[in-house]
Amino acid sequence: MIEVQSLSKHYGATKAVDDLTFSVRPGTVTGFLGPNGSGKSTTMRMILGLDRPTSGSTSVNGRAYGQIRRPLFEVGALLDAKAMHGGRSGYNHLLCVAQSNGIARRRVTEVLELVGLGSVGRKRARTFSLGMGQRLGIAAALLGDPEVLLFDEPVNGLDPEGILWIRTLLRNLAREGRTVFVSSHLMSEMALTADHLVVIGRGRLIADTTTADLISSSSQGYVLVRTPDADGLARVLRAAGATVGVTDDAVRVTGASCAAVGDLAAEHHVVLHELSPHAASLEEAFMELTRDSVDFGADFGTAMADAAAGVGH
Amino acid sequence: MTTTLAPALAPVRPTTIGVANLIRSEWTKLRSLRSTYWTAVAAVIAAIGITTIGAIEYVQHFSPDQLEGFDAANFSVQGLYLSQIALGALGVMTITGEYATGMIRTTLTAVPQRRVLIAIKGLVYLIAIFVLSEVMSFASFGVGQAILHRKHAGVSLSDPNVLRVVFGVGLYLTGVGLLAFGLGALVRRTAGALAAFFGVLFLPSALIDLLPSSWHQVALKFAPVNAGTQIANTHRVDHMLGPWQGLGIFTLYGVVIVLGALFVVGRRDA
Numbered sequence: 379m380i381e382v383q384s385l386s387k388h389y390g391a392t393k394a395v396d397d398l399t400f401s402v403r404p405g406t407v408t409g410f411l412g413p414n415g416s417g418k419s420t421t422m423r424m425i426l427g428l429d430r431p432t433s434g435s436t437s438v439n440g441r442a443y444g445q446i447r448r449p450l451f452e453v454g455a456l457l458d459a460k461a462m463h464g465g466r467s468g469y470n471h472l473l474c475v476a477q478s479n480g481i482a483r484r485r486v487t488e489v490l491e492l493v494g495l496g497s498v499g500r501k502r503a504r505t506f507s508l509g510m511g512q513r514l515g516i517a518a519a520l521l522g523d524p525e526v527l528l529f530d531e532p533v534n535g536l537d538p539e540g541i542l543w544i545r546t547l548l549r550n551l552a553r554e555g556r557t558v559f560v561s562s563h564l565m566s567e568m569a570l571t572a573d574h575l576v577v578i579g580r581g582r583l584i585a586d587t588t589t590a591d592l593i594s595s596s597s598q599g600y601v602l603v604r605t606p607d608a609d610g611l612a613r614v615l616r617a618a619g620a621t622v623g624v625t626d627d628a629v630r631v632t633g634a635s636c637a638a639v640g641d642l643a644a645e646h647h648v649v650l651h652e653l654s655p656h657a658a659s660l661e662e663a664f665m666e667l668t669r670d671s672v673d674f675g676a677d678f679g680t681a682m683a684d685a686a687a688g689v690g691h
Numbered sequence: 692m693t694t695t696l697a698p699a700l701a702p703v704r705p706t707t708i709g710v711a712n713l714i715r716s717e718w719t720k721l722r723s724l725r726s727t728y729w730t731a732v733a734a735v736i737a738a739i740g741i742t743t744i745g746a747i748e749y750v751q752h753f754s755p756d757q758l759e760g761f762d763a764a765n766f767s768v769q770g771l772y773l774s775q776i777a778l779g780a781l782g783v784m785t786i787t788g789e790y791a792t793g794m795i796r797t798t799l800t801a802v803p804q805r806r807v808l809i810a811i812k813g814l815v816y817l818i819a820i821f822v823l824s825e826v827m828s829f830a831s832f833g834v835g836q837a838i839l840h841r842k843h844a845g846v847s848l849s850d851p852n853v854l855r856v857v858f859g860v861g862l863y864l865t866g867v868g869l870l871a872f873g874l875g876a877l878v879r880r881t882a883g884a885l886a887a888f889f890g891v892l893f894l895p896s897a898l899i900d901l902l903p904s905s906w907h908q909v910a911l912k913f914a915p916v917n918a919g920t921q922i923a924n925t926h927r928v929d930h931m932l933g934p935w936q937g938l939g940i941f942t943l944y945g946v947v948i949v950l951g952a953l954f955v956v957g958r959r960d961a
Contacts, residue, residue, distance in 0.1 A: 427799070427800075428799055430958070430960060449802075455800050457796050457797070460792070461793040462797060463789070464792060466724060474720045475798075477712055477715040478798070478802050480712045
């Protein structure tokens with residue numbers, strides 16, 4: 379369980395994190411979503427005691443991070459693939475981290491095998507690819523078999539195989555009852571991985587809800603109908619309170635379910651050639667959610683492009 | 692590569708606690724970097740090499756009247772003044788290397804007690820360079836004396852104050868390490884910390900001329916290197932601090948900087 383209470387971090391006049399309150403529960407993967415520069419990493423660093431909040435507080439399992447005697451047994455964190463000395467071998471990197479918390483050597487070999495780096499453990503971390511670096515960081519996070527795990531942008535720069543590996547790992551860790559908190563600016567990836575979403579923009583909380591609810595609450599979802607009597611159906615649907623757009627023989631309906639549209643059509647003897655639901659993508663839901671509240675500028679455009687280039691769904 | 696982790700996660704239970712673990716961890720960090728060995732090799736080459744060259748030079752141009760005022764013990768540890776640069780660079784990089792690479796975030800996530808961490812990191816480094824410095828000092832002395840003895844210009848460890856000189860130079864180098872490590876922890880960036888380190892070592896003697904002449908003697912006495920290196924003189928030099936007094940003052944500079952670093956490390960963002 380991770381709790382964040384009225385957390386703020388200001389750098390001069392810039393509010394990197396602005397009065398953020400949420401909690402992350404065990405047993406599910408909680409996605410931490412927001413464009414680049416929205417304050418995700420800063421928030422995670424404050425949870426881990428690396429940065430000091432301007433105000434507010436964070437706790438892990440009910441305690442401030444600094445109060446935990448041997449953190450590796452309670453919290454595992456992957457901050458970025460670069461949080462290691464490139465001159466050290468993967469094995470020695472893990473060994474010095476393990477020793478600081480009194481974790482035995484055999485566990486180092488064990489986690490190296492777990493992440494698939496068993497054969498390259500003696501090579502210097504500088505020679506690792508980005509994906510191998512991420513795996514080594516994940517190995518470090520798993521050293522103490524912790525209940526709470528934080529991953530900051532774990533799929534960044536990974537190939538599809540690596541992305542699938544991490545997604546499976548995160549879901550398995552959550553299934554074992556652990557608290558898994560994972561940040562990303564790739565909305566398509568979060569749609570596949572996270573059950574719950576904490577969405578922030580410009581350091582402020584925008585949504586704290588399940589992934590399914592976030593998508594279904596979006597007005598971007600619609601029902602597509604094809605019918606020879608488009609105008610007739612549109613009239614009936616409008617009378618029932620739905621929003622309708624007509625193009626040639628297609629009718630695009632929002633504010634009514636597939637079933638409701640089908641029932642109305644049957645009742646009024648309108649012939650249908652197609653009736654199909656179109657759920658909003660998480661991107662669309664996210665865009666809609668953030669459109670009015672904040673102006674993200676160029677950064678957000680980049681995030682969207684990344685999302686589009688990411689794994690399809 | 693897409694196998695799941697779940698079944699293989701064996702339970703791990705805490706073993707021992709505290710300082711011993713941190714010492715083990717920091718020792719692993721120090722010994723697992725090639726740069727540690729390179730700087731150690733550079734320090735040893737400087738120590739033995741400079742002493743050997745100097746001693747051979749001295750012996751070749753030897754005339755008995757030079758023996759007047761010749762400090763053979765000091766002469767045979769002179770190479771260590773070059774070693775201090777390598778050892779100091781190691782001390783700076785021991786800590787700035789963590790910040791430069793991002794390792795510090797992993798370290799502080801595992802060990803949130805920053806002051807304890809910095810103190811233990813410094814301690815491990817200082818013990819390592821203390822041992823290395825003493826070995827270098829006695830080796831350098833041995834090589835130097837072996838050459839000087841050919842002209843009967845040498846001394847032995849049993850002569851008055853000679854053991855203090857040879858052992859004391861090792862202590863002085865450890866003090867240099869303290870200063871370097873403290874500056875590294877305070878400045879956090881390699882280039883800046885190295886500049887500060889060289890500044891503290893070498894600038895005071897260069898800047899003394901800018902001071903009013905009535906301050907010269909005090910400034911000369913208390914300039915860090917001048918104070919610290921009195922331990923390497925067999926006989927006390929006029930107008931300078933005594934050997935132990937000087938080394939004490941020199942160590943104090945390092946202690947103050949380390950305390951400053953310990954004070955700020957808990958207040959900064961990592």
